[in-house]
Amino acid sequence: MTIAQFQKIFVISLPLRTDHRDAVSLAAALTGLQFEFVDGVTEVSQRALPPGGEQLGLNSGALGNWRAHMNVAQMVVKEGISSALVLEDDVDWDLRIKSQMQDFAKASRLLVQPLRGTADAYLDPTHPQPSADQQPSSFPVGEDDPTVEPTTSPYGDLDRWDLFWIGHCGSRFPDANNTNVPIGRAVVGNDVTVPEPQHIRMQFGDRQLVDQYPAHTRVVSRARSGTCTVGYGVSQNGARRLLYELGVHNLTSTTDLMLRTLCDGVDGRRLLTCLSVQPQLFQHHRAVGSKASYSDISEHEEEYNPQAFTRNVRWSTRLNFEKLINNETDYLDLYKDGEPALDFGFR
Template sequence: MEPTNSPFGDNWDVLWFGHCGLQFPSASLPGAGNIPRGRVVRYEDSTVPQRQYLETVSGVNSLKDEYLSHTRVAHHVSDGACSLSYAVTQAGARHLLYWLGLKEVTAPFDILLRQFCEGTGGKAYHNCLTVQPALFQHYRPAGNKTFESEITSHGNEFRKKPMTKMIRWSVRLNLEALMNGRTDFVDQFPDME
């Protein structure tokens, strides 16, 4: 169906494209009665690393377990964490301001966004869409891992090379090539035979 209001489609509140992992909607997760369980699957997506490179903060990785390498799946948000990148419609922004601005703030923003999307935590359900793996991820510079987060311990080891988890051709790592019109990009997760 052609969109009528937006080139990105109509009838959604949030597109959550940068996260630390989430799960496919299922009957066993919070908000199960609210969240549609449909999926759009794209196989042979060369921008997705092979399965052995995929990880998630929840420890559950259905994408890795259920699909072949180089598969990206779009679906409704369920059990999301980290708010690295998201888009909001004007109507969605109004609802976010109401539910997350005028109601009690009882958790970090990413958890409140999860509840907003799922219709849990006393919030109404909203139409939020996402993809796995995420399109945006944390960039990790070379240096001491202690400085990577102020809320979670990442250890105190020294990272020798900068990296971006699960992003095959990281923009940050390939910025010089992109600016100069080159295509000799660093592939952080090349296919293993």
């Protein structure tokens, strides 16, 4: 098992992006992670598209991204893998990712496991659906866990969750207007791996995290309005659902926006049990150089990026390569407490 008990870690990567493969291989080795590359896809036959796909007009990058994620889901299903973490190859994470994932596991159990001594009573009073006048409750993550001890996964038993959207470009909290999911929140307080509010960039999310919670707070909730497939955990049942909904049933948009419909339970998709975390645990790394090299899925301007960065990740593994290789421990932190925010632009 790897990184707090995912059975496998897969990294989707085009073989021609040797720069991405070099960097993610080094990052994983330096933080004690083991993974398997899954080749990205550059050509998709129109005949192989699910219903609706031929009418979308998606570019080759978006279609290749969709097919690569379906190939991972297919592998998880075919090989009977109990759970997997799926990452894209421009990903970065904090040097303390293992302890962060342990905190995420404690948080997720509070939201998906029933209370001890029961089979169907939950800590969240809005489970399974909130009424219109209910407000979200916050549950502190600590040593006292009142829920049933899981036996098949530290994140909660595998039959209780489908997808953990923990690497994204923005996510939101559900509220009582989203009456199809519980709205409780598990709160990791005093988390020194979280930047102060002036440094946090929500991108496609909103400001609830920075406006409603103290500095150094990370919050886990049901996923809502997620964007980007930087990284997600999937159970065997979740992979089957992904493969059916996105690979067989119909193709309606880009991969991340289809995941959103599943986690939000909209546009005719049956609702998955998805959790998300703010700020995210996995994020795109932006290297020095032309912004056009950022992605093989969508176009970026040719403008030059003069400073490498990873949003919302304090001790970036990639930014600390040299220190890690030289066994130095004075790690680079772009988001030091008390310092003004750096402006890296939207992308």
